[in-house]
Amino acid sequence: MSPCRWLISLMIISVTSFGAQAKIYTTPILAEANDLLQTNPEQSLAITSRYLDQRRLSAPKETSRVHINDETDHTVRTPLSTINALQIKARAYMLLNQAEPAIHTIKMAETLAHNESLIFSGIESQLIHADIYWRNLKNSASALGLLDQIDTAIKTQSQQMMESQVQRLQYQSLMQRAIIESQTGNTVMAEKRFIRAKRFLVNLNDPQEKIHYLLILGNHYLDNGHYDLALDRLLSGYWLAVEIDDKAQTATANFELASLFEQRKVFDKALEHATQAGEFFAHYKQTLPLAQTLTLIASIYEQQGRYNLALVHYFNALDQENQLKHDSRSAKLRLHIARVYLQLYNYPKAEQYLHHTRLLATQSNDEVTLAEAQILQGTLELAEGKADEAITTLQAGLIAATRINNHDLQLESELQLSRAFEQKKDYYNALLSQRRYEQLFSTKQQAQVKSNVDVFKQQQRMLERSLHLEELERQQFESEKALYKQKNITIFLFSVLTAVGLLLWRRNRTYKQLQKRLTRLRTDFYTHPRSGLKNLRMLTAKLPNSLQQSSANFEQWHLGEIINEPLSDRLRFALFEVPFLKHIYLKHGYQQGLNMERLFGEYLNQQICEPARVYHFSDAMFLYIEPNSRLDSAPEQLAHSLQQLIDQFAETHQLDNRVRIGMAEYPFLPRAYTAINDQELLDILLMATNAAREASKHDNGSQWVHLSAIDAAPAASFACDNIRRACSQGIDNGLIKVQSSSVFEFTWHADHVSDKNIS
Structure with a gap:
């Protein structure tokens, strides 16, 4: 996966994960802070900090594990609401890429939950802690180790929680594992996790959770080149988000769909979805996703040959990245700008931005960007007619690409080397580079064919399931039709029996009344009025x-x-x-x-x-x-x-x-x-x-x-x-x-x- 693609995936998962963790807060202030996480994490952080500073922690009314979040007194905060506030604060820090304060805050939430015997809230806090390890620190070992502890806690303490709470925790744990395994290359295990998580998702019956699941799964398929499956999941998530008017997840789905269409060279649809996503991120001033969206739009324009528009959007994205002060992403953007200037034959500008790219990539130790910069430098030197310098630079770039095992960069470097040798009239080495290029391209094509075969088999299974489902639906329709007919017959018979029963009841009642009347007549007329004898x-x-x-x-x-x-x-x-x-x-x-x-x-x-x-x-x-x-x-x-x-x-x-x-x-x-x-x-x-x-x-x-x-x-x-x-x-x-x-x-x-x- 390319670094750009990896950053896009991180941004998508970060945004959608908060939608998945959404829950009902009885305190309006915390509900507002939780809603702002998706649009303005800085303001959410300020609200929760003010809430924690201005209210004192009250002792719980009872020591049982069930705590009622009742805050009629606005000067106090209950232990449960305090934990919720700390969770929101930690997630805000996580969104702002401030790992240390995020970990410190979530540890406070875990300690308070342990002291107050709030088991569900404690495990929730641990899940956020594991999330910070992976998303901010990229420490998959610590994240997976904490998830192992969480799974053990869920099993041992499930009797002390409601079934719905246990299922939600198990679902979130499985999704975190699946995301980590997907991004670390363990595709098979990730898909197994996603399938297990879907079983819990059915029981949760939560539309936002379903959108989150579809977008994460679509992102997973997109990263692995399964475009048809990715399109199916992302479109399903998009329309479901539109249906429930979830603007944040709609924007996320738009960005993912734009990335998919961009990779499939469907540029008009890619621009449409990317523009909608950019409007949302710009409105809510979300710098990171806005920068990524602008970069995507610029890449689309570049591939269309609209270099001036591409430069405008690259420069706008660079302004956003400069605010974030992230050297690696800034270096990547300068590399894109240098490539556009190369296409415009503005070699001095291309050389200038390549120089800045190498400086920033060296500072951030970004080997991928350095390898790309070397290959682009060789391409620039080749365009300027410096064949010897271009060959030296391209060979260094090829070695770097081979070291990081980046097949796309190896292909690009071999292609440019073949052109450089051909320009120098060294046809033998040009032929060797061309053959290595063809071998690499053939390997890539075989991998793509294998991926297409896997997708075709999966589509075949889906089609078979669909046909089986249609047959089941037909049988269900016939059964419902027969059941409806039987129901009408039953209702008719029940009505008849009811009418007969009422008639018999009335006749019996009349009979009893007549019997009583006859008894009274016999008593009156055939017994002596004074002695009662016959x-x-x-x-x-x-x-x-x-x-x-x-x-x-x-x-x-x-x-x-x-x-x-x-x-x-x-x-x-x-x-x-x-x-x-x-x-x-x-x-x-x-x-x-x-x-x-x-x-x-x-x-x-x-x-x-x-x-x-x-x-x-x-x-x-x-x-x-x-x-x-x-x-x-x-x-x-x-x-x-x-x-x-x-x-x-x-x-x-x-x-x-x-x-x-x-x-x-x-x-x-x-x-x-x-x-x-x-x-x-x-x-x-x-x-x-x-x-x-x-x-x-x-x-x-x-x-x-x-x-x-x-x-x-x-x-x-x-x-x-x-x-x-x-x-x-x-x-x-x-x-x-x-x-x-x-x-x-x-x-x-x-x-x-x-x-x-x-x-």
């Missing part, structure tokens, strides 16, 4: 016409529990009257009577378990039904059970425990199951209960009466309209057996006579 007093007449049929069906279901049983079932019925329910209202009032009747109904519901059941027949009368599998069981057992039931309640509430019980079985006629229906059975029970009540009046206690037809009783004896009269006649004829707890003589004929009178 009520046999049908309320059909009170219902509207629309409910007549459903009420009839419901009544039939309830009455079916009384009589409508399978023929294999036998039931025992007891209709009992509880007098205290009549007296309770008279003695204690209506409200107390209601409460007592409700308690009594709840008590019966609790005590009587299925399959037995109880109904509220009338105000003080209840119908009890239970299975009767053995017809020969004594009726007094059932009466005793009912008496115990009443005794328990009456004792608890201190009430009259008398009870009148009328009992019968189903079937009433053993020989004819269906001869007696439900209403007729109720009439028989009423007769028995009435008889028990009459007996209770004489014996003053609980009484029970049980009626049952004998086994031989014919069904025809009860086939009449008045079951009570039929039962009276049956008792008289001995067809119905009467059992009672009393010896009282019952008068059954009065019963049916009274029925007749009523009718």
Whole structure:
């Protein structure tokens, strides 16, 4: 790589590296100083120095590794903001090529970060320290050694940092190594580093970092003559910088593109990009990059044969370099000016600038410039007709070029030697110089062919990847299309299911509401309003016409529990009257009577378990039904059970425990199951209960009466309209057996006579 090209690369990397290190500062002053690094490092240095001088360092609020950069008090600075300020200051010194104060400042930042346990900021400071070693001191060994320490620190302390911080540090370390290896000739290892760094770059998701990466990689390819790859990376970085309006990196990309087009002899595009870059550097008074840009523009004009314009720009670049007081670059510019004067046949001026070039190159020990000056001196002497002096000077230049292994200078010296020998009529030596020139040129061409082959292979791989990517994109499009279709189907099905679900939910809700309403209706219409027991007093007449049929069906279901049983079932019925329910209202009032009747109904519901059941027949009368599998069981057992039931309640509430019980079985006629229906059975029970009540009046206690037809009783004896009269006649004829707890003589004929009178 030529010294000019090397200086250009250094300038590009220095400028773009600060864009890569950009981060968010919570202190506006430091944010401003960081932004000025790319345009005015002197002012950035002044701002950070003033910030550090005017504020005192405050103790951290907590000793944990996480430090909050809170500076609401403008008289203090936190440890984190202090480290940030020192980092900016060191980078400003680095840009101004002041290595010693840069190293001193960054060491202060490292010490403070170590004392405050700020691991991320400490490693950041070490990266800047390594950068100074390489960019300002050209000490690659120290830089790489410090980078080894940094990589070890990242591995051992990664658990104490966020993943994004670790990835950023690893990326910056890899990029620094890749830059050093690229500029020291280790091209293969540099490209491996760049590839590894790109993996971290994807995770960082930072456009400025991506621009920095593309420009550095493009510069690497340009240095190694891979012009197609360089053009691809530099153009990508340029347009991305334009897109996010990053003027500093846009200027850097313009300069790199101008250098590329200049080497490829595309002078119009080279001038366009170089002019844009020069405008930015001139506006922000960046002396070094402006000098390099002016030199590039002058070189383009020189190659175009526009020597006057080339001289103007070389002189302007020389003015900038004189401000920087850099002897090596000034010597290089004077060499260019001497070459232009030689093209203009102004030999005295060419000799004058060559003399100044040799003086400055000797002072700076610039062997490359000295070798170039000797070759140009020989060319000048040859132009003046001093062939012997030209041969001596050119041979010394060839020896110097061979010593520094500069193939371009060897080619130039051999070509000029061939011309010098030819001018002296020494054709043999002229032929030898020409053949050495052709050999060197052939070697250069072979290297260029090899480079082109490598580039072609890489382009082939890129094309294959592009085709593979296109196929993957097509498959992705098809997959997305199918996924979109599936998504629409899923949405449609989900909508349908949602609608069905809402409909079912509404129907279920309506069903529950109707169920509750039906339960409430059953409770209201088919339970006794006071006791809460099932009520046999049908309320059909009170219902509207629309409910007549459903009420009839419901009544039939309830009455079916009384009589409508399978023929294999036998039931025992007891209709009992509880007098205290009549007296309770008279003695204690209506409200107390209601409460007592409700308690009594709840008590019966609790005590009587299925399959037995109880109904509220009338105000003080209840119908009890239970299975009767053995017809020969004594009726007094059932009466005793009912008496115990009443005794328990009456004792608890201190009430009259008398009870009148009328009992019968189903079937009433053993020989004819269906001869007696439900209403007729109720009439028989009423007769028995009435008889028990009459007996209770004489014996003053609980009484029970049980009626049952004998086994031989014919069904025809009860086939009449008045079951009570039929039962009276049956008792008289001995067809119905009467059992009672009393010896009282019952008068059954009065019963049916009274029925007749009523009718």
